Amino acid sequence: MDNKDKVLPIEKFEDLTDEECVKQILAGDKQKYRIIISRYEKKLVRYVTYLCYDSTLAEDVVQETFIKVYSNLNSFKSELKFSSWIYRIAHNEAMNAVKKFRFIPYDYDLVSLLIPSSSNVAEDYEKEEIVKNVNLYLQRIPLKYRQVLSLYYLEDKSYGEISDILRLPIGTVGTLLNRAKKKFKDLVKEEIEK
Amino acid sequence: MNEDKIEKNVMEKIEKQGVKIKPKYIYSVVYGVLISLVIFFMTGAIISSNIAIYTIRTHKPFNYLAFGDFGLAEFFNRFPYLPIIIFFTLTIIGLYIIRQFDISYKRTFLFFVIGAFISIIIIALSIDSLGFDEKIESALPKPLQGIFGNQKHEELKTGYLDISTEGEVFLVTKYEIFILRLEKSWKSQIQFMDNDCVIVIGSIKDKFIDVTAIAKCK
Numbered sequence: 001m002d003n004k005d006k007v008l009p010i011e012k013f014e015d016l017t018d019e020e021c022v023k024q025i026l027a028g029d030k031q032k033y034r035i036i037i038s039r040y041e042k043k044l045v046r047y048v049t050y051l052c053y054d055s056t057l058a059e060d061v062v063q064e065t066f067i068k069v070y071s072n073l074n075s076f077k078s079e080l081k082f083s084s085w086i087y088r089i090a091h092n093e094a095m096n097a098v099k100k101f102r103f104i105p106y107d108y109d110l111v112s113l114l115i116p117s118s119s120n121v122a123e124d125y126e127k128e129e130i131v132k133n134v135n136l137y138l139q140r141i142p143l144k145y146r147q148v149l150s151l152y153y154l155e156d157k158s159y160g161e162i163s164d165i166l167r168l169p170i171g172t173v174g175t176l177l178n179r180a181k182k183k184f185k186d187l188v189k190e191e192i193e194k
Numbered sequence: 195m196n197e198d199k200i201e202k203n204v205m206e207k208i209e210k211q212g213v214k215i216k217p218k219y220i221y222s223v224v225y226g227v228l229i230s231l232v233i234f235f236m237t238g239a240i241i242s243s244n245i246a247i248y249t250i251r252t253h254k255p256f257n258y259l260a261f262g263d264f265g266l267a268e269f270f271n272r273f274p275y276l277p278i279i280i281f282f283t284l285t286i287i288g289l290y291i292i293r294q295f296d297i298s299y300k301r302t303f304l305f306f307v308i309g310a311f312i313s314i315i316i317i318a319l320s321i322d323s324l325g326f327d328e329k330i331e332s333a334l335p336k337p338l339q340g341i342f343g344n345q346k347h348e349e350l351k352t353g354y355l356d357i358s359t360e361g362e363v364f365l366v367t368k369y370e371i372f373i374l375r376l377e378k379s380w381k382s383q384i385q386f387m388d389n390d391c392v393i394v395i396g397s398i399k400d401k402f403i404d405v406t407a408i409a410k411c412k
Contacts, residue, residue, distance in 0.1 A: 025215075026215065030208055030209065033204075033205070033208065034201060034205060037200065037201045037204055037205070038201065041200050041201065045200075059199075059200060062200060063200050063203055063204060066200065066204040067204060067207055067208075067213055070204070070208055070213060070215065071213055071214065071215055071216055072215075072216060073215050074215055074216055074217065074218040074220075074221060075216075075221045077296075080296070163299065163300075167296075167298075167299040168299055169299060169300065169301055169302050169303075171302065172302070
């Protein structure tokens with residue numbers, strides 16, 4: 001194993017941007033790909049789980065995504081944010097998986113995966129309940145609305161980034177988001193009235 | 195599988211199972227091929243729409259609708275279906291390829307669709323108005339001239355118009371018949387004058403045209 005193949009602690013490279021990492025990987029430093037994986041694996045597993053509602057399938061999809069991203073690193077264009085690019089590939093992989101396994105039952109165990117844990121147990125429990133309920137409603141919303149809702153509110157992406165990930169015009173993202181919010185509100189209202 | 199396992203599996207595949215970064219030239223080649231295909235399909239769409247416009251201009255299929263039922267068969271006979279079908283097919287394929295580029299989602303795709311159709315038709319109309327089609331058609335070898343439309347009247351330079359009355363002298367151009375004199379006894383509500391341009395529906399018998407309907411050119 002030569003010097004550049006040595007496993008280095010990821011914390012050392014916190015200041016390195018994704019784009020700089022990509023440059024170094026392309027220059028031959030394969031180990032820097034660990035930084036990319038550590039930065040995105042949780043986020044991508046979470047996002048893909050929102051789309052396919054199966055944590056095991058989501059992990060398989062994300063693994064495939066990382067391999068695809070690595071082999072296609074040369075096609076990454078600097079005008080796009082790296083995070084948008086990697087989310088787009090994960091999104092496409094997830095869509096293929098959703099098409100392949102059309103009827104996926106809701107996985108209640110994934111709730112713990114979807115929320116970051118804090119030191120406060122009571123707070124965690126409350127958050128868990130909220131996420132559980134939100135997910136139950138999300139599951140009943142069509143996929144095209146679910147993906148914009150999860151990207152905007154749960155993944156904290158901007159309109160521009162969502163546009164790049166879903167390959168939709170920014171105006172369409174706004175329209176979808178408004179409709180998704182309305183659908184979500186209607187569902188909650190319906191549930192309360194019951 | 196947990197997340198550490200994802201990292202382990204991915205890195206193992208990269209380091210031991212030979213997952214490699216695809217070289218940059220592959221993307222340049224794919225990009226070049228896509229651009230060439232877009233140019234190829236759009237050029238094809240321009241040429242076919244130009245042929246359709248030229249055929250409509252010279253064969254005037256819509257004029258035959260003036261004959262009512264009599265004219266329908268001739269309208270269908272003269273209408274340039276094939277170039278129009280080719281034009282739509284090539285434009286749709288070209289647009290499908292454009293959709294693969296990142297630029298395609300920055301604006302509503304309908305904008306590209308409308309833009310492509312309008313641009314192609316404007317270019318085709320411009321080529322037609324400059325008279326290129328006539329030049330190209332006359333430069334083509336005779337068997338190929340048919341691609342610009344129906345040539346079945348071409349052999350009739352002069353002859354007689356059989357309209358169940360006395361034979362009359364007339365002149366046939368490639369697509370139109372110019373009447374020099376028509377019998378007054380011919381039953382028609384339209385008044386024809388000498389040198390009027392007319393369009394007729396009928397069949398060619400030797401040097402005669404057996405006319406079932408006749409109308410003035412528009």
